[in-house]
Amino acid sequence: MLLENETASQTAGPFVHIGLVPDSVGIKQRALVSSELCSLGIPDGSKAIEVTGQVFDGSGSAIMDAVLELWQADHQGHYPEQSAGGFRGWGRSAIDPELGHFSFRTIKPGPVTTQRGAVMAPHLAFWLVARGINLGLHTRMYFPEDLELHALDPVLKSIELKSRWSTLIASSIEPVAQNDALLRYRFDIVLQGDRETVFFDI
């Protein structure tokens, strides 16, 4: 039996930036986390990536005031245990209030093995809060080049409507220059409507 109930959620509201990304509203505080996950360098053997996207509401308008958090495994599929200098796997990005997009620079994660021995395709976990969102939304982004692994992924497989899989798969952006080592992806999140992103109860 449970002794307590979880504290009720409330919306993060329009001024969430003050608390979660204070530097974005000009408040000086040491950054706890940022949208650059590898500011100390790219770990050996990993691929640098950039993920950019927008968040749309039920009218198809881009939301300008959301904050996203990212949680991911390292390139070997391990979730980092501590922050001690190394790759931390944790990021945060506010939607740019002028351009209307979020952006993360990180590394591509490796496949992660579940407790039951299934292999999950490489993915980024996103958590989204904003004004009008009463309970933070959880989703995942998968990579377009891993189609064979998608077919085996236990989470994707649990989505009954196969047509909705595509809402979790990013698209590749062509490199700007041929010698560009950064892999670029586009991942849009749709809160409501025909292309509504799959959100999870985890």
Next chain:
Amino acid sequence: MGSSRVLDAYYPRNFAVHPRANDPAYKTSLLRSPRHALLSIDPTPTELSGPGFSPADLDPLDHDLTQNHAHTGLPIGERIIIHGRVIDEQARPLPNVLIEIWQANAGGRYRHDKDRYLAPLDPNFGGCGRTLSGQDGSYFFRTIRPGPYPWRNRMNDWRPAHVHFAISGKAWCQRLVTQMYFEGDPLIQRDAIVATVADHQALDRLIARFDPHASLPFDCLAYRFDLVLRGRRAQFFETLLPE
């Protein structure tokens, strides 16, 4: 590939205590709420792990909002302490939980470009703070009691005085954002965002209690606000069922 770390399992989320995604009285929620049901998944290492936090991530004044943005003096307003404990659904204390707060100043104005309320900014108040819970789950902040303010929803809607909380526990699935209200505030009963929480007990627990015993003589009054995160489930035996 993969991790051999043993990860805790958590009780499924009890949605009865949380607001509905779509609440007509809180108008902005209408277009920002999914229409499809959330997909319940058997949590994987992605949801059961999470970033770790260390005191070295924080600065000494991060939890004191009366000082962390003070330039020419102390901020204007009623000095208060907000304190409490972070526990899980089995009432176990949760240490090392990251608690981030943000709020309006004493006049009800946020330090944010999008806030156009006519109450003035306070040059000595930033309005954000953060701390880690101690070994017994306890935490505290010192701040200024925020003012109520009007917002665009129905005509003449006012938010009760409140402090926003973002709480990050050990696991990704424990993340929570909420708001703390103050005992005795007549605006609580009239607020559309408060009312998104239908469960009366759950709502009552969002209201901090005046705590005279924790008040500091000749310094500040205190309010008590306890937080409950998703609880770890006892694992009686290993589940080794195939996928």
